[in-house]
Amino acid sequence: MNPTISRRSFLKITGLTIGVSLTPFGYNVMNSSAQKEGAFKPNAWFEITPDNLVTVTVPGSEMGQGIRTALPMMVADELEADWKKVRILQAPAADPFKNPLMGAQVTVASAATRGFYEPLRKAGAAGRVMLVKAAAQTWKVPEEECTAFNGTVKHKKSNRSLTYGKLCQKAATLELPKDPPLKQESEFRYMGKSMPRVDIPEKVAGKAVFGLDVNVPDMLYAVLARPPAYGAKPLSFDQNAAEKIKGVRKVAPSPNGIAVCAESLDAAWKGREALQVKWDRGSHPDMNNDFVEKNLIESLDKPGAVATNVGDVKKALGEAAKKLEATYYVPAVAHTTMEPMNCTAHVQNDRCDVWVPTQAQTGTQMVASQLSGLPPAKVHVHTTLLGCGLGRRGSQGRDYVIDAVAASKAVGKPVKVVWSREEDIKNGFLRAAYGQRISAGLDTQGQVTAWSHKVACTSISKFANPAAIKNGIDIYCLWGIYDLPTNPQLSHTVYEFPNFYVEQVLSDLPIPVCPWRSVTNAQNAFVVESFMDELAHAAGKDPLEFRMHLLGNRMRVRRVLQTVAEKAGWGKPVPKGKGRGIAQHSCFGGFLAYVADVSVNEKDGTIKVDRIVAAVDIGPVVNPNPVLAQVEGGIIEGVSTTLKEQVEFANGGVKSANFDDYKILRMSEIPEIEIHLVKSNEKIGGIGEPGVPPTAPAIANAVFNATGARIRRLPLTPEIVLAAIRSK
Amino acid sequence: MISLNVNGKSYKIDVSDDVPLLWVLRDYLKLTGAKFGCGIGECGACTVHINGKAERSCTIPVGKAQGKKITTIEGLPENHPVKRAWIEEQVVQCGYCQPGIMMQVASLLSESRNPNPEKIIGAMDDVICRCGTHPRIKKGIRKAVQLMRKEGN
Numbered sequence: 001m002n003p004t005i006s007r008r009s010f011l012k013i014t015g016l017t018i019g020v021s022l023t024p025f026g027y028n029v030m031n032s033s034a035q036k037e038g039a040f041k042p043n044a045w046f047e048i049t050p051d052n053l054v055t056v057t058v059p060g061s062e063m064g065q066g067i068r069t070a071l072p073m074m075v076a077d078e079l080e081a082d083w084k085k086v087r088i089l090q091a092p093a094a095d096p097f098k099n100p101l102m103g104a105q106v107t108v109a110s111a112a113t114r115g116f117y118e119p120l121r122k123a124g125a126a127g128r129v130m131l132v133k134a135a136a137q138t139w140k141v142p143e144e145e146c147t148a149f150n151g152t153v154k155h156k157k158s159n160r161s162l163t164y165g166k167l168c169q170k171a172a173t174l175e176l177p178k179d180p181p182l183k184q185e186s187e188f189r190y191m192g193k194s195m196p197r198v199d200i201p202e203k204v205a206g207k208a209v210f211g212l213d214v215n216v217p218d219m220l221y222a223v224l225a226r227p228p229a230y231g232a233k234p235l236s237f238d239q240n241a242a243e244k245i246k247g248v249r250k251v252a253p254s255p256n257g258i259a260v261c262a263e264s265l266d267a268a269w270k271g272r273e274a275l276q277v278k279w280d281r282g283s284h285p286d287m288n289n290d291f292v293e294k295n296l297i298e299s300l301d302k303p304g305a306v307a308t309n310v311g312d313v314k315k316a317l318g319e320a321a322k323k324l325e326a327t328y329y330v331p332a333v334a335h336t337t338m339e340p341m342n343c344t345a346h347v348q349n350d351r352c353d354v355w356v357p358t359q360a361q362t363g364t365q366m367v368a369s370q371l372s373g374l375p376p377a378k379v380h381v382h383t384t385l386l387g388c389g390l391g392r393r394g395s396q397g398r399d400y401v402i403d404a405v406a407a408s409k410a411v412g413k414p415v416k417v418v419w420s421r422e423e424d425i426k427n428g429f430l431r432a433a434y435g436q437r438i439s440a441g442l443d444t445q446g447q448v449t450a451w452s453h454k455v456a457c458t459s460i461s462k463f464a465n466p467a468a469i470k471n472g473i474d475i476y477c478l479w480g481i482y483d484l485p486t487n488p489q490l491s492h493t494v495y496e497f498p499n500f501y502v503e504q505v506l507s508d509l510p511i512p513v514c515p516w517r518s519v520t521n522a523q524n525a526f527v528v529e530s531f532m533d534e535l536a537h538a539a540g541k542d543p544l545e546f547r548m549h550l551l552g553n554r555m556r557v558r559r560v561l562q563t564v565a566e567k568a569g570w571g572k573p574v575p576k577g578k579g580r581g582i583a584q585h586s587c588f589g590g591f592l593a594y595v596a597d598v599s600v601n602e603k604d605g606t607i608k609v610d611r612i613v614a615a616v617d618i619g620p621v622v623n624p625n626p627v628l629a630q631v632e633g634g635i636i637e638g639v640s641t642t643l644k645e646q647v648e649f650a651n652g653g654v655k656s657a658n659f660d661d662y663k664i665l666r667m668s669e670i671p672e673i674e675i676h677l678v679k680s681n682e683k684i685g686g687i688g689e690p691g692v693p694p695t696a697p698a699i700a701n702a703v704f705n706a707t708g709a710r711i712r713r714l715p716l717t718p719e720i721v722l723a724a725i726r727s728k
Numbered sequence: 729m730i731s732l733n734v735n736g737k738s739y740k741i742d743v744s745d746d747v748p749l750l751w752v753l754r755d756y757l758k759l760t761g762a763k764f765g766c767g768i769g770e771c772g773a774c775t776v777h778i779n780g781k782a783e784r785s786c787t788i789p790v791g792k793a794q795g796k797k798i799t800t801i802e803g804l805p806e807n808h809p810v811k812r813a814w815i816e817e818q819v820v821q822c823g824y825c826q827p828g829i830m831m832q833v834a835s836l837l838s839e840s841r842n843p844n845p846e847k848i849i850g851a852m853d854d855v856i857c858r859c860g861t862h863p864r865i866k867k868g869i870r871k872a873v874q875l876m877r878k879e880g881n
Contacts (some may be wrong), residue, residue, distance in 0.1 A: 064821030064859050203823030204814045206761025206801030210824055213760035266747045338765050338773055338824040338858045387824030388858050421766045625818055636860030659770035667852035670862040
């Protein structure tokens with residue numbers, strides 16, 4: 001399977017082409033075979049050609065989650081195609097490739113597989129029906145006597161068969177069936193079985209092309225001198241000195257700093273060094289770690305905007321037999337995708353080409369269009385493989401596209417912009433820091449009568465989608481705490497309280513934030529599920545039983561909790577010095593519950609996460625092995641952010657710089673992981689992100705179980721753990 | 729002029745001797761298998777073999793690599809046990825760090841055909857994977873050890 005990023009292959013109309021396009025009411029499946037070359041619109045989802053190949057166009061971005069395999073599996077299964085004959089093409093940026101769930105061509109919100117599950121299966125099924133019909137007409141036999149099997153149509157009675165390659169051109173002349181029947185699960189050939197990922201062999205060979213590996217003839221390299229503090233402007237720089245460096249072609253101001261364009265990366269870096277930029281102190285010169293934490297915690301005492309107000313929380317809290325209040329803090333963390341940000345662009349008079357590892361084709365096309373002055377249709381986005389995405393390469397991630405388009409415009413040549421790891425950490429978007437306070441009331445039976453929740457953070461929608469902020473509420477910051485019931489993208493607020501109040505204060509801190517694998521669910525799940533544990537203990541109840549009681553008929557959540565409890569030996573005693581904690585969180589249609597086992601060294605405060613047991617319900621599972629890999633990865637990133645990660649601020653900017661001072665989890669710290677997929681025929685859910693959120697609260701609850709110390713702040717560093725143990 | 733021996737081939741390159749080996753491999757020789765991850769030798773994405781040992785090509789000036797035998801992921805044979813094990817165990821997610829990780833493992837296994845868990849963790853603590861493929865890296869190493877034993881190489 002060799003993906004290509006050329007558009008030329010779309011122009012051959014040689015076989016049966018089934019397309020899917022997004023409409024305001026959903027999607028349409030269509031027979032696109034007959035479109036003329038000149039009028040061709042790239043709405044092909046798959047094409048069957050006389051050489052027996054089935055070419056599937058993959059609309060989204062491959063970042064290791066396996067959609068270059070899972071999406072073609074859906075088509076191939078319903079089409080009854082021979083998997084060995086399936087090839088893929090990476091889609092260009094164009095309207096028909098928008099994700100039906102998202103309304104944009106993006107690979108975010110764990111929406112690739114679940115968004116295309118129905119349309120792609122329908123498209124595949126339509127193709128199968130047409131091929132069978134073409135065979136029946138060829139043989140002049142009833143359609144019912146013909147069956148499609150592994151790339152051929154057979155007529156058993158006469159022992160005849162024809163390959164899809166032979167049938168495709170005739171099938172292309174037939175009308176699309178109105179409602180082609182989908183297979184039953186028992187008939188699945190590929191779906192539900194672990195198919196090897198098609199992108200792995202080229203990655204193992206070292207031949208896979210990521211953004212940083214793009215090589216365009218006559219290309220220059222550019223690096224930017226970027227502000228060391230938020231809002232800092234250059235006071236002076238030595239353009240001459242930089243341009244004197246051998247190989248430097250041009251120094252050009254850029255929206256995100258000062259670009260040095262050169263014949264090699266080395267020359268660009270040396271040129272940047274020679275610039276000797278002097279910056280002013282920026283908008284918040286005194287901002288450091290304490291400043292950020294203080295701002296968010298103090299914001300909790302300021303009036304905010306009310307997101308929801310059910311019943312009478314004040315009254316219920318006043319009447320509660322027991323009242324609990326706690327304040328939590330979650331610091332900012334960085335994405336540090338292993339492939340640092342980069343982009344290659346070539347702006348010409350009549351077209352702009354962008355080669356980029358992006359999760360957001362629509363956004364890339366938009367921003368390149370604005371900056372180049374060319375209409376979106378003249379901006380050609382070539383999506384490469386992504387060296388991890390984690391949300392940094394999503395809709396907000398337009399900064400590196402801006403860098404490359406601006407630099408190419410300035411020098412009139414193709415330019416590859418490369419970010420160093422230091423730029424990646426210091427100048428990137430981060431996972432938002434949060435201050436949160438919850439007050440809750442319990443009655444004499446230990447039932448929760450009121451839940452009052454106040455949230456302080458910077459807006460996640462401010463940069464890419466400011467219209468999403470309504471009346472002071474950025475709903476995207478509240479995922480997992482409170483969701484608008486009308487928004488299908490959001491998570492599921494699972495607990496229902498008779499009196500429920502959520503208030504939000506949007507902080508004016510200058511730190512740019514964007515989704516970080518689960519958007520804001522991970523931060524919020526840590527707070528909600530830790531506090532749930534606090535309430536259970538205050539009520540004198542087992543944390544699992546306490547949750548079950550609040551869950552009513554939320555069967556999918558109940559089932560994963562029950563499963564994980566059974567598998568992990570919940571309720572059985574744990575040895576001294578060890579602890580066991582439970583947590584659940586659902587988002588993006590995935591329902592997950594974890595039990596964490598930890599060892600705590602009370603002398604030095606170190607925590608070792610020994611084991612995490614997970615129960616996962618995402619409904620139908622298309623490709624099980626990559627699903628397990630996503631949960632493993634979610635857990636490991638979850639452990640990393642729980643134990644270690646925290647971006648340090650100083651002098652109005654980011655102080656953390658590279659992996660020597662921004663530490664992430666390494667091999668010796670990896671827990672045993674045990675994952676149980678709960679069989680389910682419910683609606684299909686996503687799994688790219690939901691693996692992260694339950695991790696932190698399960699671990700923190702286990703630390704409480706081991707030590708009796710409640711830690712309300714991430715990361716659980718030895719200092720924080722020791723302080724909590726001492727103050728209990 | 730810099731002379732390099734990479735994957736059994738000799739190259740003459742017009743580049744300053746202080747440029748890190750990584751960028752010469754990637755941008756001059758177009759061997760993009762070795763990746764840029766940190767530039768300070770902390771993450772291991774740039775790992776190549778120099779005279780058979782795993783080294784961080786992002787911190788080695790190309791001048792210092794002259795006269796030595798350099799092997800990149802592209803030069804590791806296709807049927808190398810580590811490459812086959814990585815496919816069989818489906819180790820890879822985004823795959824960006826994996827060439828470096830595989831070179832780290834190949835070097836480890838060339839020193840010790842059956843490293844104990846401490847040795848494995850010691851070597852693998854020196855590299856970073858952001859996707860969280862660690863459990864599968866362990867499986868991949870076990871598989872590669874098995875393949876080597878079975879085939880007696």
